[in-house]
Amino acid sequence: MTTRRLRDVGEHRWIAGLVRRLHDDMAASGRVLVGPGDDAAVLRASRRPLVLTVDTLVEGVHFRAGWASPRTIGRQAFRVNASDLAAMGATPVAALLALEAPGDTPVATVDGLAAGVAADARALGAALVGGNVTAGRALAVTVTLVGDAGPRLARRAGARPGDRLFVTGSFGARAAAVRSLLAGRRVRWPLAPVRVEAGRRLAAIASAMIDVSDGLLQDLGHVCRASGVAAVVDAARVPVAAGCRRVYGAAAVAHALTGGEDYELLVAVPPRRLRALAALRARLGCPLTEIGRMVAGRPAVHVPGAAWARGAGGFDHFR
Amino acid sequence: MTTRRLRDVGEHRWIAGLVRRLHDDMAASGRVLVGPGDDAAVLRASRRPLVLTVDTLVEGVHFRAGWASPRTIGRQAFRVNASDLAAMGATPVAALLALEAPGDTPVATVDGLAAGVAADARALGAALVGGNVTAGRALAVTVTLVGDAGPRLARRAGARPGDRLFVTGSFGARAAAVRSLLAGRRVRWPLAPVRVEAGRRLAAIASAMIDVSDGLLQDLGHVCRASGVAAVVDAARVPVAAGCRRVYGAAAVAHALTGGEDYELLVAVPPRRLRALAALRARLGCPLTEIGRMVAGRPAVHVPGAAWARGAGGFDHFR
Numbered sequence: 001m002t003t004r005r006l007r008d009v010g011e012h013r014w015i016a017g018l019v020r021r022l023h024d025d026m027a028a029s030g031r032v033l034v035g036p037g038d039d040a041a042v043l044r045a046s047r048r049p050l051v052l053t054v055d056t057l058v059e060g061v062h063f064r065a066g067w068a069s070p071r072t073i074g075r076q077a078f079r080v081n082a083s084d085l086a087a088m089g090a091t092p093v094a095a096l097l098a099l100e101a102p103g104d105t106p107v108a109t110v111d112g113l114a115a116g117v118a119a120d121a122r123a124l125g126a127a128l129v130g131g132n133v134t135a136g137r138a139l140a141v142t143v144t145l146v147g148d149a150g151p152r153l154a155r156r157a158g159a160r161p162g163d164r165l166f167v168t169g170s171f172g173a174r175a176a177a178v179r180s181l182l183a184g185r186r187v188r189w190p191l192a193p194v195r196v197e198a199g200r201r202l203a204a205i206a207s208a209m210i211d212v213s214d215g216l217l218q219d220l221g222h223v224c225r226a227s228g229v230a231a232v233v234d235a236a237r238v239p240v241a242a243g244c245r246r247v248y249g250a251a252a253v254a255h256a257l258t259g260g261e262d263y264e265l266l267v268a269v270p271p272r273r274l275r276a277l278a279a280l281r282a283r284l285g286c287p288l289t290e291i292g293r294m295v296a297g298r299p300a301v302h303v304p305g306a307a308w309a310r311g312a313g314g315f316d317h318f319r
Numbered sequence: 320m321t322t323r324r325l326r327d328v329g330e331h332r333w334i335a336g337l338v339r340r341l342h343d344d345m346a347a348s349g350r351v352l353v354g355p356g357d358d359a360a361v362l363r364a365s366r367r368p369l370v371l372t373v374d375t376l377v378e379g380v381h382f383r384a385g386w387a388s389p390r391t392i393g394r395q396a397f398r399v400n401a402s403d404l405a406a407m408g409a410t411p412v413a414a415l416l417a418l419e420a421p422g423d424t425p426v427a428t429v430d431g432l433a434a435g436v437a438a439d440a441r442a443l444g445a446a447l448v449g450g451n452v453t454a455g456r457a458l459a460v461t462v463t464l465v466g467d468a469g470p471r472l473a474r475r476a477g478a479r480p481g482d483r484l485f486v487t488g489s490f491g492a493r494a495a496a497v498r499s500l501l502a503g504r505r506v507r508w509p510l511a512p513v514r515v516e517a518g519r520r521l522a523a524i525a526s527a528m529i530d531v532s533d534g535l536l537q538d539l540g541h542v543c544r545a546s547g548v549a550a551v552v553d554a555a556r557v558p559v560a561a562g563c564r565r566v567y568g569a570a571a572v573a574h575a576l577t578g579g580e581d582y583e584l585l586v587a588v589p590p591r592r593l594r595a596l597a598a599l600r601a602r603l604g605c606p607l608t609e610i611g612r613m614v615a616g617r618p619a620v621h622v623p624g625a626a627w628a629r630g631a632g633g634f635d636h637f638r
């Protein structure tokens with residue numbers, strides 16, 4: 001059996017097939033007036049402010065061929081964007097998918113990518129409403145997410161001295177898995193968690209919130225700069241993923257704090273809202289752990305007793 | 320003087336600089352609640368349906384280094400998306416920019432790309448509200464546009480037998496310019512026209528509308544299939560750009576009808592709305608030319624007397 005490739009099928013026939021497969025999603029969503037297949041997609045107006053984000057996964061940069069199925073990569077492309085919306089307290093409504101792919105890409109690969117985006121959108125009540133495919137040297141998957149703001153919007157700015165710092169889930173699993181994969185070991189490429197429900201609820205009581213994509217210390221640094229305050233992290237309290245402990249041993253905590261791609265939420269909560277936080281903990285759908293506090297001072301992140309953390313950054317695509 | 324490159328500056332410092340430069344645009348737009356620099360951008364809710372589109376320009380596919388300034392490429396990336404909104408009768412409100420760039424890309428290049436997107440957004444009262452930059456093998460510029468629907472939404476479906484076919488502007492200029500550039504001649508890489516105002520006004524009377532990105536005949540074919548009708552084009556009436564005549568001579572008409580990247584509007588107008596059309600012609604901001612009509616029959620585009628048009632397609636990225 002020969003593999004059908006994108007150049008055998010052509011851009012327009014591939015898109016036409018995708019449009020047919022997405023038809024039911026459009027019908028299920030009460031918000032989509034025009035789905036894929038026209039010049040643009042159209043959503044019914046909402047009374048809520050609209051939250052927008054975009055992110056790209058590039059083959060050879062964010063993943064390598066064989067690390068995960070196309071469907072999993074599509075799901076991840078959706079989830080890294082959903083993480084940005086979650087950090088604002090917003091809920092996804094519609095996704096756009098812009099694909100770059102070499103002409104010899106198997107049709108099954110682009111089908112899988114789109115199916116992955118659509119599946120994870122559907123799981124949150126959102127829909128893949130449109131997109132574009134173009135020739136490119138490497139596979140690249142750009143997802144744009146449009147969401148509805150929740151009752152309260154969380155920002156990076158707003159943290160005050162005395163606020164307590166919490167994180168969802170655990171850290172270091174993806175950094176450890178990527179290290180194993182690069183070393184040629186066959187481990188699962190772990191998907192980002194979905195923290196949309198947690199984000200929506202935490203936004204109601206947060207003084208500041210961010211999602212951790214570039215490393216806990218670096219992203220906390222963004223909150224410090226935006227808020228004009230400093231932070232103290234108790235490294236011993238940071239929940240380290242089991243996979244990270246396995247791979248890094250004694251250095252696991254350092255990697256958990258700087259590895260990046262955790263897509264967990266980091267949230268500052270004023271002391272007066274700690275009772276409200278206790279009341280909603282059970283409904284977050286994930287663990288929440290206190291890891292430190294905000295303090296007065298010029299923007300900086302302090303990790304007492306951890307010499308490695310001095311000047312520790314996180315992930316930067318170009319450094 | 321040494322060239323500053325993206326990897327010297329880093330992703331986060333480059334984004335921080337961009338955010339500062341875009342600050343005034345946010346303030347000027349009444350719609351932007353949160354601009355670039357947070358996890359996601361936030362727009363004030365609108366009463367109008369929301370129109371969404373995304374498109375990517377890839378170096379080596381849509382343009383080559385040296386063909387145009389980074390600023391011009393950024394403007395083009397905005398305009399190809401604005402063209403999709405125009406074809407629905409919608410007006411741009413906010414743009415997101417997702418960049419892929421090799422680490423040795425000069426900072427001036429990515430600055431120029433972003434400035435180009437922001438400039439053309441600003442010219443239409445819209446704003447660049449967010450985005451992302453990631454490492455990639457080649458430069459790729461993905462713009463997502465969010466717009467407000469106009470008073471009436473135009474679709475590809477809806478054309479009926481007897482409707483008259485009109486086009487804005489002229490055809491073949493970009494196809495001819497690209498041919499000249501590929502042949503090593505130094506000609507201007509022409510920017511797509513902006514037909515947002517024309518689209519908004521034409522949507523009010525159109526039975527169907529599309530923007531011509533892949534070639535007049537091919538995109539008219541999309542309207543025929545979506546509407547379940549056929550079309551007859553009078554090739555002699557199609558406005559051919561002067562540059563196209565210069566480059567292609569006797570074959571200019573054939574290239575104007577199939578070359579693609581014209582980003583003009585193709586609109587079907589029912590006979591009962593021709594008086595309304597006459598009344599708004601002067602306010603379109605561009606020429607409008609009648610080139611044919613819709614007829615009963617299975618979806619197909621007929622060009623009487625033009626043997627070359629039989630089975631003529633348009634541009635497909637993979638064929």
